[in-house]
Amino acid sequence: MNKPIDIPIKVIAADPASPAAAAGTCGAPTEMASAARQAGKSETLDRYAADYPKGPHDQPQSMCPAFGSLRVGLRMRRTATILSGSACCVYGLTFTSHFYGARRSVGYVPFNSETLVTGKLFEDIRDAVHAQADPQRLDAIVVINLCVPTASGVPLQLLPKEINGVRVIGIDVPGFGVPTHAEAKDVLSGAMLRYAREEIMAGPVPAPKNRVADRPTITLLGEMFPADPVGIGMMLAPMGLAVGPVVPVREWRELYTALDCAAVSAIHPFYTASIREFEAAGRPIVGSAPVGFEGTESWLQSIGRTAGIAQSSIDAAKNVILPAIRAAISKTPIKGRITLSGYEGSELLVARLLVESGADLRYVGTACPRTSWSDTDRQWLESNGVRVQYRASLEQDLDALHEFAPDLAIGTTPVVQAAKQASIPALYFTNLISARPLMGPAGAGSLAQVINAAIVNKSRFDQMHTFFESVGDGDNAGVWEETPKAHPEFREHTRRQLAKLQKARKSEEMG
Numbered sequence: 001m002n003k004p005i006d007i008p009i010k011v012i013a014a015d016p017a018s019p020a021a022a023a024g025t026c027g028a029p030t031e032m033a034s035a036a037r038q039a040g041k042s043e044t045l046d047r048y049a050a051d052y053p054k055g056p057h058d059q060p061q062s063m064c065p066a067f068g069s070l071r072v073g074l075r076m077r078r079t080a081t082i083l084s085g086s087a088c089c090v091y092g093l094t095f096t097s098h099f100y101g102a103r104r105s106v107g108y109v110p111f112n113s114e115t116l117v118t119g120k121l122f123e124d125i126r127d128a129v130h131a132q133a134d135p136q137r138l139d140a141i142v143v144i145n146l147c148v149p150t151a152s153g154v155p156l157q158l159l160p161k162e163i164n165g166v167r168v169i170g171i172d173v174p175g176f177g178v179p180t181h182a183e184a185k186d187v188l189s190g191a192m193l194r195y196a197r198e199e200i201m202a203g204p205v206p207a208p209k210n211r212v213a214d215r216p217t218i219t220l221l222g223e224m225f226p227a228d229p230v231g232i233g234m235m236l237a238p239m240g241l242a243v244g245p246v247v248p249v250r251e252w253r254e255l256y257t258a259l260d261c262a263a264v265s266a267i268h269p270f271y272t273a274s275i276r277e278f279e280a281a282g283r284p285i286v287g288s289a290p291v292g293f294e295g296t297e298s299w300l301q302s303i304g305r306t307a308g309i310a311q312s313s314i315d316a317a318k319n320v321i322l323p324a325i326r327a328a329i330s331k332t333p334i335k336g337r338i339t340l341s342g343y344e345g346s347e348l349l350v351a352r353l354l355v356e357s358g359a360d361l362r363y364v365g366t367a368c369p370r371t372s373w374s375d376t377d378r379q380w381l382e383s384n385g386v387r388v389q390y391r392a393s394l395e396q397d398l399d400a401l402h403e404f405a406p407d408l409a410i411g412t413t414p415v416v417q418a419a420k421q422a423s424i425p426a427l428y429f430t431n432l433i434s435a436r437p438l439m440g441p442a443g444a445g446s447l448a449q450v451i452n453a454a455i456v457n458k459s460r461f462d463q464m465h466t467f468f469e470s471v472g473d474g475d476n477a478g479v480w481e482e483t484p485k486a487h488p489e490f491r492e493h494t495r496r497q498l499a500k501l502q503k504a505r506k507s508e509e510m511g
């Protein structure tokens with residue numbers, strides 16, 4: 001067993017002028033949200049409304065948000081994750097997590113109307129947690145309330161904080177309170193950081209296995225390609241700094257190292273709850289990331305200054321890495337007009353790299369909200385003529401596609417589908433762009449390769465379009481012996497029938 005360590009954390013009161021506090025709260029308009037409020041979840045929903053402000057749409061337009069928390073829990077060693085929610089939601093979440101390579105089982109506490117309304121569901125969850133809490137196997141158990149148990153007020157906060165030394169973390173992640181799965185990763189990470197910070201303040205904690213003790217470290221906030229932290233570590237070395245853990249972490253003790261840092265680099269700028277915990281621990285936050293030449297230059301300067309490094313060492317770090325980035329960018333320039341949209345949270349960083357690589361980028365839409373930690377990237381992009389849309393809706397992404405008629409559309413599944421139908425080459429952001437290195441010289445070279453290969457494919461899309469043109473589209477698509485005849489009268493008949501039924505149902509309700 002490693003020697004316990006004492007991490008110096010000074011408590012700082014929450015800043016009333018912080019973005020989280022300033023965002024205020026907005027009432028959740030759905031029935032589920034008002035049911036949840038009546039059932040005692042107002043505090044949670046108010047906090048989510050401040051941390052993850054909504055708009056222009058109130059509901060997620062991507063996958064179930066709880067997937068983000070589930071994925072973070074399933075990736076952690078010695079951690080069990082239990083869902084409490086409707087069977088259909090749990091089925092979808094389990095399916096998706098295994099599709100994305102989860103190597104662990106998803107726990108589930110089923111319910112019915114009776115166990116839900118009588119409070120028996122909470123007792124079932126408590127029993128399940130007690131049955132799982134084996135300190136030989138686990139450091140932590142995560143319980144996630146989905147929409148229905150949150151709306152019914154199932155009080156996970158009443159679960160024991162720990163059982164036999166196994167920590168218990170209960171969180172509500174309803175679709176009517178957390179807008180994207182990216183922000184749901186922050187909900188769980190923030191809850192875990194809070195727990196770990198309280199443990200540290202109560203006394204020495206077990207030392208993490210791979211702790212760097214001889215140099216100050218920089219914690220990286222937000223998921224990234226596994227090679228990126230290694231590259232960032234090499235950029236930091238000339239300043240006498242080392243790279244710390246990436247949050248969301250892979251095991252409990254990494255939370256202690258994450259909190260024991262010189263500064264936090266908010267690579268994903270929307271981790272509001274996690275940032276609150278780091279700030280409460282007295283750790284400074286730096287926005288943006290080392291992407292492209294200018295991005296890396298200003299990031300190294302901010303990190304160095306924040307960590308109290310001498311300007312000569314900051315310059316030494318720049319002199320090592322910046323020429324290599326410039327060379328990578330000029331070796332593989334990107335030529336073409338591009339629109340970009342996604343829901344992972346790294347959209348603005350990818351956008352910067354595209355512009356620095358020479359792309360004519362017109363639009364970047366992200367499903368994530370605006371925070372002060374992405375201001376540098378937003379201002380840089382806007383000054384380079386790029387329209388930046390936070391909390392972008394699908395409709396806004398599609399409008400941008402039609403307005404700019406790009407040579408390449410990078411986007412979510414429906415955007416990619418619309419682009420391909422219009423003979424525009426398209427790449428899916430989540431699988432093909434955000435899952436590759438972005439930082440330093442490796443990022444510049446790797447991104448250009450995939451983008452340029454896609455842009456030159458335009459002629460194949462035109463060929464496919466011409467080839468399939470004769471088979472029609474919509475409900476006329478297909479190969480027919482006779483051209484299908486439209487029968488608008490059938491549709492009109494069905495419409496009238498439905499209107500009649502609706503009228504009858506209404507008068508039954510009133511009668």
Ligand code: SF4
Nearest residue numbers: 064065089146147175
């Ligand atoms: S109802 Fe709620 S928990 Fe279920 S899939 Fe939809 S957003 Fe997720």
